[in-house]
Amino acid sequence: MNFDYTEEQELLRTSLRAYLRDHYSFEQRRQWIATTEGRNSKVWQDFADRLGILGLAVAEDDGGIGGDAVSCMVVMEELGRSLVVEPYLESSLLGVRILQRSGNSAARALLAGVVDGSEIIVPALNEAASRFDLHKVQGRAQSVTEGFLIDASKIVVRGAPWASRFIVSAILNDELALFLVDASQAGLTINAYPCIDGGRAGDLAIVAATVNSDALLATGSEAETLLAEVQDLASAMLAAESLGVMARMHEDTVEYTRQRRQFGQPIANFQALQHRMVDMYMQLEMARSATLSAVLRQGEEVAERALAASAAKATINEACQFVGQNAVQLHGGMGMTDELAVSHYFKRATAIETQYGSRDYHLLRHADIRRSA
Structure with missing residues (x-):
């Protein structure tokens, strides 16, 4: 492309x-x-x-x-x-x-x-039983005099320790609903922790938290549509981020093999290693094409947008694994050390593989959309 x-x-x-x-x-x-x-x-x-x-x-x-x-x-x-x-x-x-x-x-x-920059508003949509499907929600909300009473549990909320507010999904009157919840809200507890890639996340426990009526963002089909958009936008933009991650791993690997010497010459001269670095580059370019397709289709009809997003996410998940593993292997033992950048890029690539859907999840989602189209 x-x-x-x-x-x-x-x-x-x-x-x-x-x-x-x-x-x-x-x-x-x-x-x-x-x-x-x-x-x-x-x-x-x-x-x-x-x-x-x-x-x-x-x-x-x-x-x-x-x-x-x-x-x-x-x-x-x-x-x-x-x-x-x-x-x-x-x-x-x-x-x-x-x-x-x-x-x-x-x-x-x-x-x-x-x-x-004064507000950091983070979606809190994942639950322990959802398995990447944002529409599977067990959290509950009910109408009260003051507004709404929310009970929900959310896991692996990226950026949670830094958020000023959260967008929380819950079931209201048997319909999906999205609420805006302040990070300092009474009844909200954040269990924050570092992620393997250096980022921060947190698990949210929301127990009998009362929010006012203005906190309701969407319900029913509108909320369902918004979650579908979030899934596809996140997949496309994570794919874009992965391009930068993989490009750096490939560039650093090529540079390292030019400097590392064995048998009196740079290991970059060895044909077998050249083939592996070319394969890394091919994976990166395939991921780039799939990413562009997903990004350009963000404004398209729902099924077309979702197909492109899942195709991109499945493609970049596989590419992240291939490029990351080869980058570490071609660096040898140094590739696993904290001092070398490639190990940090490998961790981020690994984390991207599971954010907003694994390769298997998106392959199945892609197949389901094709069958129902």
Whole structure:
């Protein structure tokens, strides 16, 4: 697939890559993820003030830039290249999508806070029994005088320790519903922990939490539609992030084999290793084509969008495993050390494989959509 970015998209890529090169080096990242907070909050504020990318997916009427899906893909790929742990996908893409499509005026008013970096609004949708299907919800909500009473348990909520608010799914009157819940809400407990890839997540226990009527974002078919959009958008943007991750693993591996010498010559001269690095590159290019297909179809009819998203996620999950394992193997024992960047990229690639659906899950989803179409 031949595809050229626009001049504005190339400028976006160049400016973001330059900022991350100067302010988000591998060593800086290692230091930040080892702290109690697990990040440098100044980076997030720079994303808002210096780069403006926190408002990229926010409509101009809501104070954002109104960028398209391809521009968001450019950002996600660059964040992947630098292993950025900030909750950009969760808040600035997925959270924004739900808030903008909810039709809730109070929720849309929060978008200004997302743009300026003061609000981090994270979807809390996964449950222990869901197995990647966001529509399988066991959490419950009921109407009360003050608004709604919510009881729910959510697991592996990426960015939970840094969130100011959560978007929580629950069943209300036998229908799916989405609620906006403040992180400081009485009855909400966050069990935060580090992830293998350096990011932070948390499990949410929501027990008899009372929220006001403005907290209801969507119900019924509207909520079902929003969750389907979130699934497909997350798959496409994780695929974009994986391109940056895999590109760095491939580049670092090629460079390492040019420096590592055996039998008086660089191991990059060995034909068997050249074949493996070419295979890594082919996997990366196949993943790129599948990602572009998914991103370009974000605005298409539901079935077409979902087919492209699941095809991309299944493709990049396989590619992440192939490229990651070969990168580590070609680095030898050094590939498993914490000091070498490739081990951190491998961990992120492994984490991406299970976010918003494994390869098997998306293959089955793709087949089910084809059969029902």
